[in-house]
Amino acid sequence: MKFRALMQDPMYMREFQAIVATLAKLAKECIMILGERQMHFIVNEDQSSTSSPLVWASIAAEEYFPEYRLETARPDQDYIVLSMSSANLSRALSVLRGGGISSCKLKLQRIQFPCISVIATVSSSAVTEDREVVHDVPVSIIPASDWSAYVVPRVPNSQLALCLPSVRLLRSLIDKLKNISPSLEFQASYDGELSVIATSEMSTVTSRFQRLVPRSLTGSEEGASCSVDSRKASAFFGALQLPNEEMTIAIEREQSIHLQIYVRQDVVLHSILPAVCM
Structure with a gap:
């Protein structure tokens, strides 16, 4: 060997x-x-x-x-x-x-x-x-x-993926929202809009990213949404040491969110955030 x-x-x-x-x-x-x-x-x-x-x-x-x-x-x-x-x-x-x-x-x-x-x-x-x-x-x-x-994880069959031009903005946002709610809902639409929603007993905070580049995969044009653990999302973004700004967020409806950073064409960092029960 x-x-x-x-x-x-x-x-x-x-x-x-x-x-x-x-x-x-x-x-x-x-x-x-x-x-x-x-x-x-x-x-x-x-x-x-x-x-x-x-x-x-x-x-x-x-x-x-x-x-x-x-x-x-x-x-x-x-x-x-x-x-x-x-x-x-x-x-x-x-x-x-x-x-x-x-x-x-x-x-x-x-x-x-x-x-x-x-x-x-x-x-x-x-x-x-x-x-x-x-x-x-x-x-x-x-x-x-x-x-x-010890197998390489399976990439989820996502219904919709959006390309986010700035990881930095989303990282800062999630770091703040995790203190509002234990879960975050990600909603993506085929017209290129991503909403990140944090809900507490006192308020609902919605942040929107618009004019993103969609990569429709399967399903209807209803868009896709999924709620994930805010601490896991924050842990991933807080750990990033790569200089890359662009990220793809793919949503498998009510199942998981798949985050991808293309360091190079054939060098990819992945994370899967599983859905949480609401």
Whole structure:
């Protein structure tokens, strides 16, 4: 069982670090699924917290890694599945935020324990030779017999999706609305309007985003709505470390809300907020 990947573009390295930093703010543990062409990170709802949403990232290997090699334990297996501390991985990758990093290698190896080694090469004009900064992140290798418990979540069959041009505005709004109501209702219409509604015993607050770009999927033109836990919504938006402003909000009527941030064409951060009973 072997894995090795190499990043060399500073922008891609910072994006990769920001994705992992986002996950680390949401849960203590994460699952890393290494496939032949894709890498996935999954953080499930933290059992110790009722406000932690389901979040995962899917990364096409060719987007970030000019070198990406995977060798599974058996020829009939397509993946390597690892469990690790998201905080430890985030700390190991934090070196990528600085300047002078010419490359970063990720390598699965066994020292005294199985680990993902993060090996960053630092170049400096002050010295003639590059130096390496190495962090070994302990991992647990999930046996194939348990893989069914660690699958990439299914994207919901949403009736309507809207493209929101500013994550920042919605993040600020939800941070305020969570103090008004334990749940938030999202209503989307085919004419490109998104309403976020918080209701309490004393008042109802409705905020509207208009002239959004709709992506109708299935169903009639009645639009779609769903109420979700305001703390889970706030936790997701508060954790975001990515600079991307655009987000797609897809609503599966009365079932869930699917949030998507396209970091790149084949690099996507997802979150599913399940419906709550009203």
